[in-house]
Amino acid sequence: MVFTKQNLCIVVLTNLQAKDDPLPIIERIAREYLPDLKPMF
Numbered sequence: 001m002v003f004t005k006q007n008l009c010i011v012v013l014t015n016l017q018a019k020d021d022p023l024p025i026i027e028r029i030a031r032e033y034l035p036d037l038k039p040m041f
Helices: 022-033
Strands: none
Touching: none
């Protein structure tokens, strides 16, 4: 996922058979760098 305005790009590699959605993982990582991030989902 790319956060253009904040100059941040997050890449999460997962197994194609993974049952978990990687977007919540990306959001948690993004909050480490952008604490004021509004909820994405």
